[in-house]
Structure formats: structure tokens, C-alpha cells
Amino acid sequence: MKFLHMADLHAGKRLYDKVSRNEDLVYALEQIKNICKENSIDLLIVAGDIFDKRNPDFESQGLIMEFLTEMNSIGLHILLIAGNHDSYDFMKIYKNLRKLSNIHVFDRPSTNLKEVIFQYDQLKIACLPYPDERVLTNFDEERHRSYAEKVANYMKALACEVEDSRYRVLVSHLMIDRAKVAGSELQSSVSPYYAVRADTIPDTFQYVALGHVHRNQRIEGTTPKVYYSGSPYQIDFSEKGMDKFVNLVVLEDGMAKVETIRLDLKRQLVEIRLKEGEDIQKSLEPLSKENLLVRVVMEVKMSDPFLQQRRDMVFKILGDRLVRLEIEPLGTSQETRAEAGKIDLLSLYEDFHKFKYKSESSQDLKALIEKLIDRVSHETHKA
Ligand SMILES: [Mn+2]
Structure with missing residues (x-):
């Protein structure tokens, strides 16, 4: 049993709203098609950010539809989940493809866990499309829990659903605290409220196929093999000089073996x-x-x-x-x-408060402002 893990296609991406990257994507998809044929892949997993925009243009929709239907005609199954760039409602339209083909689309997280499990032979895949904070809040009324804790709890519930299967995989579109983000060797600086801790990924899973961070990498120090496949081409200038890959995963003898295959770049x-x-x-x-x-x-x-x-x-x-x-x-x-960009928003607020109200801001107020800053930086994170 073999599957290919890829993510972050960003169909319809334009550099500076000008130069379309669709030819770079098509070039990558051609190679992926060949890899699937040559290796007799059973299943192709796309871990979110299929499209770059929530309302993709016709050309981008066309090329994704062409890719999916061609892959289907080779005889493999295709599993897609929504990423933070995709619209839940738009991806819901694609769910209908299941009635005609082996294309399985998971458009949003669901409280009905049976709905987000994909079964194929001895393999059960738990799907967690990009968990938008608003969706998670509806699932979990415990208001004191952070976003990262809510995701951790949900993953735990998913793990229980697949426990009885010989092979167990999780597919998601998430920011993990130990990930190295695109464009730098540094670890991500996401606030602890939002960064999902690698050690909260249940070890029930043998392989975790992630999207969101565009650099191919294994997250170190976890029992399951947790991987970001990365994007299949350099999406923007923060990825200059970066090599691109897909992961070929073989499920055999009760474990997952991973081979990373490098893709050639058009530009x-x-x-x-x-x-x-x-x-x-x-x-x-x-x-x-x-x-x-x-x-x-x-x-x-x-x-x-x-x-x-x-x-x-x-x-x-x-x-x-x-x-x-x-x-x-x-x-x-x-x-x-760069120096000017380093302005610390919290101290800026404190200065403002002092100027406006002639007094120091309270601890409660400072904590609230800090939370707001975290939230805005999380929601505007564009990977
Ligand atoms: Mn992305």
C-alpha cells in the first residue's frame, strides 16, 4: 500500500498580483502524475491550500479539475482537505465528485467524527481540514482553552476513531510549534496560544501528512512520522533557493516508510x-x-x-x-x-495609553492587547 503526500498547490497564485504561477504548478503536477504511475501509487493525498484564493479564477479551477480527473482515470484514489487559503463552501462543491469518481474531498472539520474518516483497505485516515478558530470554538465550549489545546483535544478524538485499524494516518493543515517556516532556518514565531504542540499529536498515528508550512521537513522528536511535504514549486520570494519535494509513503510490516522525492522546477x-x-x-x-x-x-x-x-x-x-x-x-x-519594522506593538500601545490617559495601562488591559496582537498575526499568516 503506497500513497503520495503533497500540499500547498496554491493554484491561481500571482506574484505581486501580476505574474501567474499556474505554468509552474502544471509542470509540477505533470511530474507528480508520472511519479504516481511509475510507483503504482494507490492514493494521492493533498493536505490543503489547493487554491490560492477563496474564489479561484476559471483557469485555476480548470487545471485542478483536469489534474484530479486524470489522476482518477489512472485508477488511484485522491484525498483532498481544505487549507486556510481554501473556502470551506467552495470545497464543499467538490465533495460531489465522490458520486462520479474516487475523488474524496473533506471541506471542513466536523463534530461527526465518522464523517471525517476515510477508509481504504487496512488504512484509516483521519482528516482535519484547516481548523478555523471560529469552527473550533463551536466544537469546544471550554472558553479558557487555547486554540492549540482545542486542536490537541480534537486530534485525540480522531485518534480513537482509527485505533482499530492496522494503518493509521492523520491529514491536516496546521502550524506545528517546531516547524521551520519558509524562508528561514528559524523556527516559527507563532504565539503559544496558536502553535499546535508537536507532542500533542497522538502516537496512535504512524504518519501525519501536513500542509501549511511550505518547506519539506520532518518534525523532530515525535513518535509518529510527522511531515510537511512543502509546496511543489517556490510559491513566492520567501521560498527562493528552496528545493521542492513530495513524500512517497509505503505502509508495510505495520509501519510507514518515507521516501522524499525531489521535484524539478520550471522557474x-x-x-x-x-x-x-x-x-x-x-x-x-x-x-x-x-x-x-x-x-x-x-x-x-x-x-x-x-x-x-x-x-x-x-x-x-x-x-x-x-x-x-x-x-x-x-x-x-x-x-x-528592518529596525523600524521591529516596533513592539505592545510597548507602542503602552506609550499611547500613557499619552492619552496620563496613566499606566492596567495588567488586564495589557494582557487583552497582547491577545489581540497574537490573534491578528495568526489570522494574517499567509502560508
Ligand atoms: Mn499554503
Whole structure:
């Protein structure tokens, strides 16, 4: 019994609302199709973020439908769950595919646990589509519990549902506390209220197929094999230089064996910084021959009389490869702007309070503001 784990397709993604990435996605899906055929895969799992937007354009819907139906015609089962980018209601429409095919869509978390279990031979898969905080609050009236605790409790209940099966897998779209986020080696800085603790994943499961973080990785220090497959192409510039993979999982002898397969990329994302006075032709020429999408940051003196010419040159050399050109007046470098970005919102609020009410803010108020800040940063997390 073999399955392939992938996630975060983001069909319809556009860089800076401009450059469509659908050809990069199609290129990846072609390879996935071949991997499935060559390895006689029984089941394909897509762990959320099928679409980039909640109301995907027709082209993106078309290519996903084409992929799903082609995979179905090869004779394998396909299991999809909704991610934070997908709309529950939109994914619900796709549930109807089950009546015509082996395409199984799980659109939202449900309190009816039987509804979110997929059974295939000796395998039971528990599906936890992206647990929106509002949905979880409806499930669990215990108001003092954090989001992460509610998710942990729900996972425990799911584990009980699959216990009797020889092979047990969990599929979800979540942020785990120990995950390394895209674009950096650092661990995620999600607040403890929201980061689901790796050690709360029940060890009933032999493999946990996750989506949300776009970097392929195994979460260390858990008994079940907990993996993010990562996205199948570099979705945005925070993923520049990152290799992309899918996971092939073999269920055999009562355990899960994992093989990570690297995908070829249609276009690499590259960022380049042009220093003031640098030879543009020389620096950009090598980039103009490869399959790249480039973001250029050009340092300039505002008094430079040749600014327009330098700009035109960048456009001319890179052509369609140029996704974005940012002009950076000297003296406003990344470092100084990064410093400015580090403003601590809580101390900013305290200063405001002092100024407005001529007194220190109370501990209760500070705790409330801190909670609000966490919530906003969780809900705007865009992976
Ligand atoms: Mn994603």
C-alpha cells in the first residue's frame, strides 16, 4: 500500500498580483502524475491550500479539475482537505465528485467524527481540514482553552476513531510549534496560544501528512512520522533557493516508510540587489539566459540623472523574467527598515495609553492587547 503526500498547490497564485504561477504548478503536477504511475501509487493525498484564493479564477479551477480527473482515470484514489487559503463552501462543491469518481474531498472539520474518516483497505485516515478558530470554538465550549489545546483535544478524538485499524494516518493543515517556516532556518514565531504542540499529536498515528508550512521537513522528536511535504514549486520570494519535494509513503510490516522525492522546477525565484554604480549589464546578463523570475532591488542616489536609463536597462535585459523592480534611495537600506519594522506593538500601545490617559495601562488591559496582537498575526499568516 503506497500513497503520495503533497500540499500547498496554491493554484491561481500571482506574484505581486501580476505574474501567474499556474505554468509552474502544471509542470509540477505533470511530474507528480508520472511519479504516481511509475510507483503504482494507490492514493494521492493533498493536505490543503489547493487554491490560492477563496474564489479561484476559471483557469485555476480548470487545471485542478483536469489534474484530479486524470489522476482518477489512472485508477488511484485522491484525498483532498481544505487549507486556510481554501473556502470551506467552495470545497464543499467538490465533495460531489465522490458520486462520479474516487475523488474524496473533506471541506471542513466536523463534530461527526465518522464523517471525517476515510477508509481504504487496512488504512484509516483521519482528516482535519484547516481548523478555523471560529469552527473550533463551536466544537469546544471550554472558553479558557487555547486554540492549540482545542486542536490537541480534537486530534485525540480522531485518534480513537482509527485505533482499530492496522494503518493509521492523520491529514491536516496546521502550524506545528517546531516547524521551520519558509524562508528561514528559524523556527516559527507563532504565539503559544496558536502553535499546535508537536507532542500533542497522538502516537496512535504512524504518519501525519501536513500542509501549511511550505518547506519539506520532518518534525523532530515525535513518535509518529510527522511531515510537511512543502509546496511543489517556490510559491513566492520567501521560498527562493528552496528545493521542492513530495513524500512517497509505503505502509508495510505495520509501519510507514518515507521516501522524499525531489521535484524539478520550471522557474527558480531569484532576488538581486544592484549597488549604486554597479555595472547593470554585467550583473544581470547571466540571469537573462535561465528560467527565472527575478525581483530586483536597485540602490540609487535620488540625484542620479541616469535613473530612468538604468531602470530601462533592467527591463530590457530581463524582459519577462522581471517580476518586480524596487528602487531604493540610498540611506534607506533594508537594515534600517528592518529596525523600524521591529516596533513592539505592545510597548507602542503602552506609550499611547500613557499619552492619552496620563496613566499606566492596567495588567488586564495589557494582557487583552497582547491577545489581540497574537490573534491578528495568526489570522494574517499567509502560508
Ligand atoms: Mn499554503
